[in-house]
Amino acid sequence: MRDFVIGALALVALGACAQQAPAEMTQAQLVARGEYLVNNIGGCNDCHTPMTPQGPDVTQALQGGTLIFAPTIPMPWAPVAPPLAGIPTHYTEEQFAAFLQTGVRPDGSRPLPPMPAFRLNPEDARAMTAYIATLPSADETAPQTPPSE
Ligand code: HEC
Numbered sequence: 626m627r628d629f630v631i632g633a634l635a636l637v638a639l640g641a642c643a644q645q646a647p648a649e650m651t652q653a654q655l656v657a658r659g660e661y662l663v664n665n666i667g668g669c670n671d672c673h674t675p676m677t678p679q680g681p682d683v684t685q686a687l688q689g690g691t692l693i694f695a696p697t698i699p700m701p702w703a704p705v706a707p708p709l710a711g712i713p714t715h716y717t718e719e720q721f722a723a724f725l726q727t728g729v730r731p732d733g734s735r736p737l738p739p740m741p742a743f744r745l746n747p748e749d750a751r752a753m754t755a756y757i758a759t760l761p762s763a764d765e766t767a768p769q770t771p772p773s774e
Pocket residue numbers: 663667668669670671672673703704705706707709713724730735736737738739740741743753
């Protein structure tokens with residue numbers, strides 16, 4: 626009986642915790658979480674960042690990369706991973722976050738392998754998107770041609 630009461634109390638306590646709305650993350654916290662997810666969990670740099678013998682070139686994070694591996698059997702395959710830094714112009718940030726939850730592009734198509742179809746929860750998708758949006762896009766990092774006189 627005593628165990629039952631303690632158990633019931635524990636359940637009530639858990640319920641009370643569950644009802645507390647999680648504190649809304651600040652933008653800086655969201656970007657920090659996104660950086661962690663992209664760099665430590667998602668492995669996005671392994672394909673979407675130019676590769677060097679030492680690993681992805683982090684000075685060109687998510688600027689697009691040619692894959693250094695290929696399938697050993699014939700299968701649909703995309704040998705190049707496009708730039709993501711700054712969010713590709715054919716996505717809004719909402720569409721990019723939706724893609725990370727479904728694996729489906731805004732136009733209804735799906736990327737070829739080896740792009741994984743991620744099924745992130747809305748918070749993590751929003752965090753990854755917020756971080757990737759902070760990275761300078763390929764166009765911005767390209768050497769600027771001085772205006773001709
Ligand atoms: C194993 C390699 C690999 C990994 C890991 C990977 N990608 Fe990809 N990704 C690709 C390839 C290759 C394509 C291009 C597919 C195609 O052209 O059909 C792609 C396509 C995409 C696209 C579609 C781009 C467009 O123009 O529509 C997005 C968005 C994307 N990846 C985001 C990510 C994110 C974010 C991560 C990490 C969470 C990630 N990818 C991890 C290989 C990878």
